[in-house]
Amino acid sequence: MTLEPSILLADDDEVGRYVVATMLRRAGFAVTEVADGLSAVSAALESPPDLAVLDVKMPGLDGFEACRRIKSHDDTRHIPVLMLSATFMETEAQVEGLETGADVYLTQPVEAPVLAATIRSLLRARSLETEVRLAAAEWRTTFDAISDAVAVLDGDGVVVRANRAFHATFGEDVVGARVPALDIARDSGELELELGDRTHSLRIDLVPDEIGAAPRMVVTLSDITAAKRSERERAAAFAREQTISRTLQQSLLPERLPSDERLALHAWHLAAEQELIVGGDWYDVIETHDGLWLVIGDVAGHGVAAAAQAGQLRHSLRVYAHEGFGLAESVTRLNELVTGTELTDMATMCILALSTDADDVRIVSAGHPPPVLLPADGPPRLAVTGHGVVLGVLGATYEELTFTFAPGDRLVLYTDGLVERPGEMIDDALQRLVDACADTAGLEPLRAHLFATLVGNEHPRDDVALLLAQRQVL
Template identity: 30%
Template sequence: MTVPERAATVLVVDDAAANRYVLGTWLRRAGHRVVEAATGTEALARVDDTDVELVFLDVNLPDLDGFTVCDRIKNNPAAAGVPVVFVSATSVDVTDRTRGLSEGADAYLTEPIDPDELVATAHAMLRYSRARQRAERLARRLALLASATLTINAARSVEDVLAAAASGASAVFDAPAVASAVDHAGDGITVAASGGRSRAYRHPAAGGLIEDGVQVVTDPPPHWLQALEPTGPGTPWLASVVPARPRRAPTAVALLRPGTAHEDEDRDLLSQLGQATALAVDALRSYAEERDVALTIQRSLLPRDLPAVRGAQVAFRYVPAIATAEIGGDFYEIADVDGRLLVAIGDVVGHSLRAATVMAELRHALRAYAVDGHGPAEILSRLDAMLRRYHPGTLATVLLLTVDPATGTVVAASGGHLPPLLSTTAGAEYVGVRGTILGVGPFRRPEVTFTIPDGGSLVLVTDGLVEMRGTAIDEGMEQLRTLSMPVDDDLERYCDRVLRVLAESRGEDDIALLVLRRTSAQQ
């Protein structure tokens, strides 16, 4: 007799003890473990409390007939895949065999039965059952792998990628898992564990992960052990180690599998998950590098230092959009022109190198026009003409003011930009400065004159600070007005407070913020 690849627990159900003994002896000689039942009720109980892989079932039982027992086994979700073989010495005609097979049995044997036929039938049923179980298990794991891969690819940070990889590996393999990667700067490592635990380490150690590919690790890095406390050294791990890019530290996804023999299927699935994780980490690293370059260029186009002017205090912030690595067109400007302050804030529509280039041109042009002695309205007209001539189709909003710190007199004009917010001891209100966006034509953009009282502050922002998708911009502007009653004595603290409250709920656009306070000329 040929012993199957793996022995099974077989349930023999017959009300005759002699029959159970004979069938059980043949099956035990073939290497199987046998459990017995004398009634249908007892058989159903054995199926529930024993890891039965195959049932030999007598058709005629004293309490329930075999057909009923078979039907209940097949309708039990936990045992539906267990093969059932009918055995009978009396119900042997075609009608009985047809009924048995029609009601769910996988085979039907009639006595007298040859021992080799019985064992061969058992082996055939087990091969079929195990192949079906492997196929179902693989389909289920592939579905979980696909779901995990989607989550990994949708993640927007390395930390989220690793958390999705660890959770996905735990779901696919039904085991604790970790995922780790070195950050793009190369000076720290992040580890995420299934169950939501995540830690960052400043001094990564390879911990024996020198070879690439799927490998059994018995001496894992300390950060894996710490992430899945309590575990100890010597416990076998199955790890997929993938260099995200040549000459870069690897990304790893690892399973804690104590006492488990690792099958080829496990290795293949873990390899796919590791590759998906490494590719996602590599993409985010590249994104971070590109974003660093973009921000460096962006900041180089903005003024690094603002002039110190007697009678005025100034603070400013520029916050890049979280959702894009491209360069934006938000800008601010402040310059001393013959004892007056030229103050501007604006936004070139779009996120691209072109938008940043146009932004830089606008900044330099408005300074040049101001030096020539033009007022805010005339400067905006000239900027509009420049845009339409040299950058047709490009739109921009600009708020331009000249401020006399000695008297507090402000002359302002707007090219479609948000109005300035004037904060005084009496409260905070927006000044009604309106005009047409630049780049659409030579429309009139009237000047408005008002006064900043001593100690009063002007707050200028771009729409990224007060606009949120699905919410009217008026709501954000009202929030800013409320936060500016009053403006903090420390303007830097005020900027930090406003960004903390407003910017965290937005983040889909660049933010420029400039606040100017008029102080006593003696200060």
């Protein structure tokens, strides 16, 4: 049985409060009523509601101050607040309310459908925020589980984020400060660091930051003291590192691909030549109410930070898809997530929506190379032209395009590690890929042919993710 969303309603006017409470209960909400702002704060702290509706003008503690106090507590700061006013509010008053943490204003009298729809919209947004916070917490747990001391430093050498092992080495207050020992090691070019009676190897990975800004650094300290320098222990440490890398990389990929008689799928991921450095290349297949979303993505840079961001983007996109958002809106929300939070790395992504009962495919690209379409009755070609704006650009908008995916046709989605070569123009690289797609039937043979032709037998310079699809002829 689904519980009714709980609403805290605060209004000193008994008649007005009765009218609003009645509308809310008829709309399916559980309502707790209080008559003043102070009681609203107490009730919220005692039993946090799903949403608070506060009248602006109340004796003693008005709606503004009640909102401010509710938002100032950790247990209630995430509660959406809807402000009600019996009269039109001037701009200054609206600004004051928003600055105290209010999410939306409505002027009374308000129609019941408008009130209910507004509240449901706020509750959906809160649910989505909760999902994203849980995803961030899961990735923080993964970050802390790594035995090496890992930290992200900004361009000035200040620690931005650190895992549990790094805190244990340098102290709990290390975030927001510079670590002198790291400054000395970086300036001298030393790859080993003496800390007390322990010796650590030092690895620094540069991660591109905002355009024009100094790159961030992912610093990894691994304990290599004499007790661990025997050949057997070094081999064991190497094996542990491989396990961590594989675990992090595999967590970016689906455990299985959906099975559908109308669509054959095949996917592959090949790590870069530096196989201990986790990459940000990923793919996903998301089942929706009317078909499938095929997704391919690539976060700039390598290392734990890139893998963590790729994982959060993948998880967030799944939430948006299951919430019913469209392709363009989902990509826009991901861009807002990147530009509005601590996710600072640029990323590319391409999403295709395949319907179960139509040949048209909808596609939105955020700076990602276009997929290759292999028609059953014609030569291969790029499915669409253009590639949109990468994730991480403030205010970017995204356009949804369509193309036909008929029975027997195949699709190739890939990351840039498959085609990019030093000194080669991207158009020439894409043409090499299109040419390589000719004259090979099936999906697994096509995958093997593409890797043999474009990658060879060695690990590539960059990670490669590949997602192939074929519309079955029934």
